[in-house]
Amino acid sequence: MKLDVLAFGAHPDDVELSCSGTLLLEQKRGHSVGIVDLTLGELGTRGDVETRRAEAEKSSVILGLSVRINLELPDGFIQADRPSILAVIRILRQFRPDVVLAPALEDRHPDHGRAGNLVTEACFLAGLARIETYWQPGEGPQQPWRPRSLHQYIQDRLLKPDFVVDITSVMDQRMQSILAFGTQFYDPAAEAPNTYISSPEFLEGIYSRAREMGRMAGFAYGEGFTTRKVAGVKSILDLF
Numbered sequence: 001m002k003l004d005v006l007a008f009g010a011h012p013d014d015v016e017l018s019c020s021g022t023l024l025l026e027q028k029r030g031h032s033v034g035i036v037d038l039t040l041g042e043l044g045t046r047g048d049v050e051t052r053r054a055e056a057e058k059s060s061v062i063l064g065l066s067v068r069i070n071l072e073l074p075d076g077f078i079q080a081d082r083p084s085i086l087a088v089i090r091i092l093r094q095f096r097p098d099v100v101l102a103p104a105l106e107d108r109h110p111d112h113g114r115a116g117n118l119v120t121e122a123c124f125l126a127g128l129a130r131i132e133t134y135w136q137p138g139e140g141p142q143q144p145w146r147p148r149s150l151h152q153y154i155q156d157r158l159l160k161p162d163f164v165v166d167i168t169s170v171m172d173q174r175m176q177s178i179l180a181f182g183t184q185f186y187d188p189a190a191e192a193p194n195t196y197i198s199s200p201e202f203l204e205g206i207y208s209r210a211r212e213m214g215r216m217a218g219f220a221y222g223e224g225f226t227t228r229k230v231a232g233v234k235s236i237l238d239l240f
């Protein structure tokens with residue numbers, strides 16, 4: 001199976017919080033989209049690995065994902081080491097995404113920046129034929145693949161975006177995918193300990209961030225991205 005767009009997250013819910021609107025838009029246009037969660041989120045204060053898994057499955061249905069895979073790297077200790085890079089290369093070569101979305105290279109949670117660097121390095125190295133990888137034991141070696149473009153989604157830290165995607169038409173569905181992670185966010189009935197992301201203000205912040213990103217580009221709601229490669233367009237009329 002080949003994917004058009006593949007988003008990587010350090011923890012289940014990172015992609016939903018940051019670029020699920022962008023994925024929804026492409027899925028509705030008939031493009032195939034997927035998510036790779038790098039860890040199970042086993043260090044999360046609320047819920048556990050099983051509830052996270054169930055929440056991720058619920059969200060995957062809302063987003064219409066073709067693929068969702070968890071690489072089960074260690075939560076809190078993501079590194080761009082050789083085994084982790086090879087694990088990401090295997091995914092890239094298997095699903096051959098044209099566009100990869102990765103975590104911001106600098107963010108509040110240290111895993112996010114490290115995950116961003118891990119995916120960035122793997123996107124380059126996946127194109128080198130002499131790095132040999134296999135999808136399944138007994139199969140032939142995978143073909144090299146380098147995604148056409150790689151962008152980092154803006155998550156917690158307010159970074160200046162290089163471009164903004166208009167997610168106004170899918171904002172409600174985007175929020176449903178976020179709220180699928182019910183144990184993580186505000187629930188007045190929950191007895192679990194409060195965390196940074198379980199306050200009502202955090203959810204309000206999700207709306208106001210989308211408003212702020214959208215406003216910069218003239219949309220009601222937006223998702224912001226940074227990119228190291230200059231983003232080009234075929235027609236000047238495609239720019240807002």
Ligand SMILES: [Zn+2]
Pocket residue numbers: 010011014109112
């Ligand atoms: Zn995270």
